[in-house]
Amino acid sequence: MIRNYGYWLLAILLVLVAIGLIWVELSQKVARSPVEPQSLVTTFKGDPKTSRAFTWHTGDTKGKAVLQVVKGTSEISFEGDEVLVFQGSTTTLEVDKGIFHSVHKVEASGLEPGTTYMYRAGDGSGEGWSEPAAFKTEAQNTGSFTFINVTDSQGIKEQDFDLWGKTLNKAFDIFPEAAFIVHNGDLTEYPEDEEAWRHFFDKARPWVRSYPLMPVTGNHEQVDKNADRFVSHFDLPANGSASSITGTSYSFDYGPVHVVVLNTESKAKDQAQWLRSDLEASDKKWIIAAIHRPAYGGSQDESVLKRWVPVFDEFGVDLVLQGHNHEYSRSYPLKEGKIVESGGTVYATVNTSGPKFNEKKDDQYYHQVHFQNINQMFAGIHIEEDRLTYKAYDVDGKLLDEFILKH
Numbered sequence: 535m536i537r538n539y540g541y542w543l544l545a546i547l548l549v550l551v552a553i554g555l556i557w558v559e560l561s562q563k564v565a566r567s568p569v570e571p572q573s574l575v576t577t578f579k580g581d582p583k584t585s586r587a588f589t590w591h592t593g594d595t596k597g598k599a600v601l602q603v604v605k606g607t608s609e610i611s612f613e614g615d616e617v618l619v620f621q622g623s624t625t626t627l628e629v630d631k632g633i634f635h636s637v638h639k640v641e642a643s644g645l646e647p648g649t650t651y652m653y654r655a656g657d658g659s660g661e662g663w664s665e666p667a668a669f670k671t672e673a674q675n676t677g678s679f680t681f682i683n684v685t686d687s688q689g690i691k692e693q694d695f696d697l698w699g700k701t702l703n704k705a706f707d708i709f710p711e712a713a714f715i716v717h718n719g720d721l722t723e724y725p726e727d728e729e730a731w732r733h734f735f736d737k738a739r740p741w742v743r744s745y746p747l748m749p750v751t752g753n754h755e756q757v758d759k760n761a762d763r764f765v766s767h768f769d770l771p772a773n774g775s776a777s778s779i780t781g782t783s784y785s786f787d788y789g790p791v792h793v794v795v796l797n798t799e800s801k802a803k804d805q806a807q808w809l810r811s812d813l814e815a816s817d818k819k820w821i822i823a824a825i826h827r828p829a830y831g832g833s834q835d836e837s838v839l840k841r842w843v844p845v846f847d848e849f850g851v852d853l854v855l856q857g858h859n860h861e862y863s864r865s866y867p868l869k870e871g872k873i874v875e876s877g878g879t880v881y882a883t884v885n886t887s888g889p890k891f892n893e894k895k896d897d898q899y900y901h902q903v904h905f906q907n908i909n910q911m912f913a914g915i916h917i918e919e920d921r922l923t924y925k926a927y928d929v930d931g932k933l934l935d936e937f938i939l940k941h
Contacts, residue, residue, distance in 0.1 A: 568593035569662035571638075571655050573735040575742045578714070578786050579769050582672040583647040586746070587769035588655050590664070591627075591635045591728075597657035599624045599638035603645070607668055610652045618642065627766050629728040639769040648673030667743040672713070676789035678918035680711050684911075685718035685826075685857035686886040688754060692733045694889045699737030701887040701910040701929050706741060708927060709914040713788065714745055716795075718857030718884075719752025719826035725763040735767075748795065751782040752826040752857060756799040775808035777801045785812050791917055792818035798827040798858075802837035806845055813849040819941060820917055821851045828856035830865045830881040832895035832904070843871075846879050852922060852939055853915070856883040860892040862911060862926065864903040864935060873900065880939065884926055885911040903935050 571590040579587035588601055599622035602612045611617075622640030629635050638655070645651065650670045656663035672679075682705045687698035706712060722730040735742060748770075749755075755764035756779065765781040774783030774795075782797040783805055794812055796805055813821065827835035829843050846854060847869050862885040867878030881900075885891075887910050894906035910929040915922065926935040 567661060569597055569657050569659060571662075571664040573732055573767060574655055574664050575735055575768065576669055576744065576746050577748060577768050577770055578746045578788075579641050579771055580643060582746075582786070582788055583674060584645050584671065585641055585643045586645065586669055586671065587639065587641040588622075588653070589637070589639050589767055589769045590655055591637055591766070592657070592662075593635060594657070594662075595626050595634050595636050597624065597636050597638070597662065599640050599655075600658040601640040601642055601653060601655050603642050603651050603653045605646070605649060605651055607650055607652055610666065612654060612666075618644075625766075627762070629726075635728070635766075637766045641769065645671050647671050664743075669744050672788060678916070679713045679789050680709050680914055680916040681788075682706070682709055682712045682715045683718070683855050683882075683884055683913040683915060684715065684887040685750075685855075685884055686720040686752070686860055686890065687717070687734060687888040688720040688723050688886070688890055689733065689888050690723045690727065690730055692737075695730070695733040695737040697889055697910050697929070698734065698887050701912055702738050702741050704927070704929050704931055705912040705914065706745075708931060712745065712914065715741070715747045716793070716824050716855060717747060717749045718824055718855055719750040720754040720857060721749060721752070721764075723754060725755055725757060725761075728763070731763070731767060748786070748793070748824075750795055750824050750826050750857065751779075751797040751799055753799055756782060756797065759800060761799075773812075775801060775805045777804040783808065785816075787816070787818060789917065790818055790919070791820040791822055792816040793822050793824065795824045796842065798825050798835055798838060802841040806841040809842060809845050810848075813845065813851075819920070820922060821849060822853045822855065822915075823851050824855045826857045828858055828863075828881065828883055829854060830868060830898070830900045831856050831859045831863045831883040832861060832898065832901075833859055850877065851879050853924070854879055854881045856881060859883050859895070860886045860890055861894050861906045862904070862934070863901055864926075864937070865900045866902045868900055880924075880937070882913070882924065882926075884913045885909075887912060905934075907934065
């Protein structure tokens with residue numbers, strides 16, 4: 535009897551220990567310090583050779599936006615004269631009833647091209663810093679580079695964003711030299727769900743803190759003409775269409791490529807005028823556009839077809855990256871709505887990086903490749919002088935499509 539009592543006591547103690555460990559783990563997840571940087575991400579805003587932008591949230595509505603940057607990666611100290619200190623802007627955002635976040639945005643400028651830096655972001659207090667992370671500026675006279683394309687991570691629960699994180703992990707496993715990421719919209723399911731945004735950034739933490747994440751505005755980012763949550767999480771170029779919400783249309787250059795990002799959710803006509811002037815001003819060899827609702831992808835957006843495709847044709851846009859359809863599709867080279875042997879634009883939609891898949895739509899005349907594999911996907915796009923190589927993989931690392939464009 536005494537022996538049985540001892541067994542029961544030991545079992546109860548083990549259960550209590552297990553409960554205690556679970557409680558500690560949960561409390562650590564929930565009880566974040568109000569000054570701890572959350573949802574930290576880096577983007578391009580100015581010249582990628584000499585600048586880099588950073589955005590993060592905190593639960594402290596009185597904190598400052600401070601960024602410390604130091605050259606190199608070994609034996610780094612954030613003390614001393616070699617440390618660059620940048621001050622940024624802080625605004626307040628209500629993320630739930632009576633719950634406010636501070637939104638911090640800082641741009642580091644005057645950096646050296648082709649240089650690796652370490653940084654930390656915070657409010658300048660002892661406990662208010664992020665963990666250090668590295669980034670590298672674009673090299674001078676960049677002739678070749680690779681970037682990653684994903685779309686529609688669009689999750690709700692933490693488990694949904696596990697899929698998004700695994701997709702990026704595999705993408706960087708296959709393309710470790712990638713310079714940045716283009717995401718074609720629908721990052722989360724509900725833009726007002728701040729916990730989902732936190733999961734989105736947390737699951738991609740090793741990548742989005744070091745490699746610029748350049749997002750496209752989707753129909754789950756701009757809802758009823760409002761994109762406050764989306765723009766609160768990114769510090770993006772302010773060079774877009776004047777009538778668009780700042781940060782929802784923009785362009786940037788990297789090496790021999792001009793990338794133009796458009797917002798399919800509003801002001802298509804105004805953006806067409808801006809698109810024309812933006813492309814007229816570019817002297818880059820390659821032009822890549824990124825949109826959410828597709829021009830040629832199974833389903834088609836009439837505003838895109840009517841307003842933007844003629845401009846793509848006029849200026850010889852090489853590649854249009856699309857989202858929204860949650861299936862894989864890639865067009866023949868197209869011009870004026872017809873398949874052409876050369877000089878056309880290829881339209882590609884790289885399925886989804888999240889949990890939602892749509893039934894494969896009917897094949898259309900413009901589809902060169904079209905399938906639904908019910909698996910997360912990504913693409914790596916490599917540009918080298920007069921050659922663009924596009925390779926699309928699933929999250930298991932299986933190559934499912936590839937093509938080459940030449941100038």
